[in-house]
Amino acid sequence: MSTDGLCFRAGDDIPHEDIVAILGDALGGQGAAHHEAVQRLVATSTAFVLVDETGTVAAAAGCPSKEGWTIRAIAVVQGQRRRGLGTELVERLSLLVDGPWLLAETDSDSVGFYRGCGFDVTNLGEVYPGVERFACQRRI
Numbered sequence: 001m002s003t004d005g006l007c008f009r010a011g012d013d014i015p016h017e018d019i020v021a022i023l024g025d026a027l028g029g030q031g032a033a034h035h036e037a038v039q040r041l042v043a044t045s046t047a048f049v050l051v052d053e054t055g056t057v058a059a060a061a062g063c064p065s066k067e068g069w070t071i072r073a074i075a076v077v078q079g080q081r082r083r084g085l086g087t088e089l090v091e092r093l094s095l096l097v098d099g100p101w102l103l104a105e106t107d108s109d110s111v112g113f114y115r116g117c118g119f120d121v122t123n124l125g126e127v128y129p130g131v132e133r134f135a136c137q138r139r140i
């Protein structure tokens, strides 16, 4: 993927609602409760984004943790997925945050993305009825 014209920025430089709009797809649910949950997540996290000439195209929100830095949500705008932007955001994050580990917990829909980014994946089993969860970690 060409990274020409792609900027990695702190989320503080971007309108909060832009980040909320992108990260909405990373959290299950819909309606007002879903919107509030995403707003709360963004307000209580450190966010980073990728911006191109069209605007903000990807966002990640997370926080420092005992083992390193935990990605709480990551998303790429619809229509721009499977072009390497999610991977690029993870790579830029890895250069910036403290290790030793970059961590995430996800479901079966997104675990392929984390595997594709080189994370080691542990199946946590059916954490909620019918919902398998996966712990993902990659050394920084």
Ligand SMILES: CC(C)(COP(=O)(O)OP(=O)(O)OC[C@H]1O[C@@H](n2cnc3c(N)ncnc32)[C@H](O)[C@@H]1OP(=O)(O)O)[C@@H](O)C(=O)NCCC(=O)NCCS
Binding pocket: 025, 026, 027, 072, 073, 074, 075, 076, 077, 080, 081, 082, 083, 084, 085, 086, 087, 088, 106, 109, 110, 111, 112, 113, 114, 115, 116, 117
């Ligand atoms: C998950 C997400 C962030 C991935 O971003 P992306 O820019 O589309 O991912 P990339 O193009 O960097 O993908 C890199 C590799 O990861 C894997 N991958 C990506 N998305 C995948 C998916 N949905 N299922 C399986 N593997 C996937 C592939 O191996 C892919 O390489 P390929 O396209 O050459 O096959 C994006 O699909 C998204 O925004 N999804 C909605 C929000 C979400 O579910 N977030 C994750 C939970 S927090």
